Amino acid sequence: MNNFEIRKSIYDDIRDNCNVITDNGIQLEINLELQYISTLKTAITSYIVKTLESYYERMFERENFLVKYKDDILNLPNRTPNGAFYPKVENIKQYNTVQKIVNICMGETNLVNQLESFDVSTIRIVDGTPSELDDRMSSTTKLHSDAWSGHNGDAILTIGILGDETTSLEFNEVTEGDSDLFFETQQDYVSGMKMVKKYKKIKNLEFNNMTIFDHACLHRTLKNNGGLRVSVDFGISTKKSKGIRKTKPLDKNVVHKDIQEVLNIGHTKELTATETLKQCYERIKNDNYTSVPNAHVSDNIEWS
Numbered sequence: 001m002n003n004f005e006i007r008k009s010i011y012d013d014i015r016d017n018c019n020v021i022t023d024n025g026i027q028l029e030i031n032l033e034l035q036y037i038s039t040l041k042t043a044i045t046s047y048i049v050k051t052l053e054s055y056y057e058r059m060f061e062r063e064n065f066l067v068k069y070k071d072d073i074l075n076l077p078n079r080t081p082n083g084a085f086y087p088k089v090e091n092i093k094q095y096n097t098v099q100k101i102v103n104i105c106m107g108e109t110n111l112v113n114q115l116e117s118f119d120v121s122t123i124r125i126v127d128g129t130p131s132e133l134d135d136r137m138s139s140t141t142k143l144h145s146d147a148w149s150g151h152n153g154d155a156i157l158t159i160g161i162l163g164d165e166t167t168s169l170e171f172n173e174v175t176e177g178d179s180d181l182f183f184e185t186q187q188d189y190v191s192g193m194k195m196v197k198k199y200k201k202i203k204n205l206e207f208n209n210m211t212i213f214d215h216a217c218l219h220r221t222l223k224n225n226g227g228l229r230v231s232v233d234f235g236i237s238t239k240k241s242k243g244i245r246k247t248k249p250l251d252k253n254v255v256h257k258d259i260q261e262v263l264n265i266g267h268t269k270e271l272t273a274t275e276t277l278k279q280c281y282e283r284i285k286n287d288n289y290t291s292v293p294n295a296h297v298s299d300n301i302e303w304s
């Protein structure tokens with residue numbers, strides 16, 4: 001059995017103890033009750049609208065805000081070219097609320113009991129309009145595994161939550177390739193793809209459930225000239241595997257905090273942010289994003 005086949009069994013505890021509605025081996029979907037979806041939608045809307053109001057110093061309506069204020073959102077400094085939308089001083093309170101609700105979802109689905117650890121959430125706002133930045137060597141529009149960008153866990157958990165569902169995420173399975181070296185951190189996604197000989201499509205992202213995709217799952221952002229899509233994603237490690245062990249760890253590897261520390265957010269712990277939106281703007285205004293992106297939500301927050 002090669003490493004790609006072995007990866008499927010890592011999720012057996014989840015199969016046994018959670019409401020798995022779709023099982024593609026290395027890509028699984030877990031049902032999330034409507035009440036949690038709607039609470040999460042409200043919290044994420046507040047997070048984005050608060051960011052708009054703080055940065056532009058005026059009021060924004062919540063109705064249809066992803067369409068009405070698309071350009072304003074895309075011009076916010078806390079959003080990276082891959083769509084990661086980071087917490088800053090002005091919106092950290094709303095970010096804490098989003099994490100609190102994500103934690104509730106992890107408990108309600110019983111996922112929390114199957115996991116060794118999970119990372120804090122990245123809220124992502126992806127533009128469905130192709131851009132010249134998509135040509136970058138580590139653009140998420142290129143096929144990749146998140147093991148290549150330095151993740152040590154087993155998989156990414158994502159929830160498609162708001163906006164245009166045609167701005168999607170495509171999941172694929174490697175059917176032929178070098179499974180021994182596949183999970184090492186790579187210089188960029190183009191180098192990673194040299195290990196893949198053949199792959200086949202599994203499916204596209206479906207909204208309103210929790211999708212777990214293993215680091216064996218090749219994936220890419222799909223841009224179909226649609227609008228903005230908002231999703232939440234974070235790395236997870238299962239109790240069964242405790243994450244991928246790399247033989248050549250590079251310094252950009254992403255390590256999870258202790259699971260209890262993450263679960264405390266919104267209860268006994270509130271995260272703080274390290275910079276304001278204006279400071280963030282000053283830092284990135286001359287960045288042409290030619291280097292490999294290695295930003296992570298943890299760079300932007302303090303735990304103390």
Ligand SMILES: [Fe+2]
Pocket residue numbers: 140144145146219
């Ligand atoms: Fe990815």
